[in-house]
Amino acid sequence: MKLLETSAGRYDLGMRMISLGRIGRLYRQVADRVNEGSEVLEIGCGTGAVTSLLLARRCTVTGVDRSKQMLDVARRKLAPELGTGRLELHELNITGLDRVLAGRSFDFVVCCLVLSELSKAEERFALDEAYRLLRPGGTLIVADEVAPAARLSRLWYQLQRLPLMALTYAVTQTTTHHTEDLAEKLGQRGLEHVGVESFHGGSFHIVRGSKCLQQAAA
């Protein structure tokens, strides 16, 4: 089962390869949707690419990721910020969030390239947890790769990506998956004012939804 091992050290390079260098801009688009100075939970912070942009926006960030190897890379990259009290990193599964972050809440929850890595059950669970951890009026930002909904165009999309994915995997043991119907899913989990923005010829979506103010008061 050696094929499972993702190389954390080469993840960033892999993401640049597979996105043809555009991943940095996408990360920035995600970070720009978080208000400056807010308190953020980043689920699946990985090697800390979005995390560092959030810190640059003077946010206070709690980053969680289930991969120790990825977090090790993040800790190295973000070492100067770790002592400032504006950043904490936890090695944590989605199902451990309620245990470690009990009683906490956040202005923003950010999930970048995470849901596509999860099974359906985990995805539902993750969205419920994200919702629960938001302050009333807070915003969930989900950014992920999406494949076209129509079957034929999805097949074409996957075919044309195949050589690039194979090359990236061979060099960096990194690959990405795609998800679908992000906006519907956010709606089903109780988020409101859900809006979708599309990038990269429709292959990358940033979806935002907010937690209702009244519900929390009730």
Next chain:
Amino acid sequence: MPAASSSLITGGLRSAAQLIFRSFPFPVEPGLRTFGNPDRNSPVFVTANFDHTVRLVSRVLANYDCYLLIAPTGGVNVWCASAGGHFGTDEVEAAIKLSGIDKLVDHHRLVLPRLAAPGVNVKEVRHRTGWRVVFGPIEIDDLPQWLEQSFPRLVADVVSFPWRRRVEMGVGAGLWPAVILGVPAGLIMGWRAGLAIAGLSYVLSVLFALVYPRMPAQPGLPQGIPLAVMLGAASGALARLADVNLWGVIFWTVTIAAMGVLVAIDFPSWSPTDVCKQQLLCFLYPATLAPAGFLPVVDEPKCIDGCDICVKVCPKGAMSLKDNHKATLFDPQGCLSCYACVQQCPVDAIS
């Protein structure tokens, strides 16, 4: 019946695909499966979300009223996932929470596959979730006898690789040399040579799997280099006899020798932890919790007198109790460095 026969065909195709691509993850959706008519006292079993495993387990559980929690282990089988850090405390916690099993039964007892022992910290599972873990049998086919003993916490049992299973492993492992050598051979010497190399790769892989338990020398290069020399020499000689030109003799000698090395290096990685016996294998397949060459050492003052959890949990029966009732590794050759004893020691006396 068309429905039944089509499911037979798809089932057969699935099995065949999973046999050929055995080293690839085949994930199924994690969560809850129900068998028979379980009630609030029915047993709760846990397994990995590797499709092949789930199907084997389901076939046995179908005879009982029970629940099965499928943990998100990345589509990897129980032992590889647990020894590789993908089926641990987190995944058991996830299986409990994703399935909603808390609301379905009154007891809090999980039956985990025995080979999940390298990864799962039983105390931590209980602390996080309130669920108590017992380890079931190694082989799911032994479940009926195991159930007759009324949920023992841990029964001594060792892993065996009967020849049938080794043939399966050999077929799965044949893919690598078949592709790595067959494709270039086909490009250089034509499709017939490519097919011959691919076919020979499978034959050699299965033969190697069959004799593996009786192989002299340590796994990895110590087995691979002599094998490569013998195979290379034999195939070179055969090519000479068959009146092939010099280039052909070189081609067959080098390719078959390379096949020997590839098979010998790759096959040990098929039991997740034989890898640790060789630095090279550990470097190529960094898939275990234990570092290269790891052997458990018991801290005697810490070790509880007469406690035999590590003795029972060792899948190779390599631990035993000494005359002073302390545990020790008496068979270092047998040790697979799987970490089960380290993980399950109740007082963390093994490292």
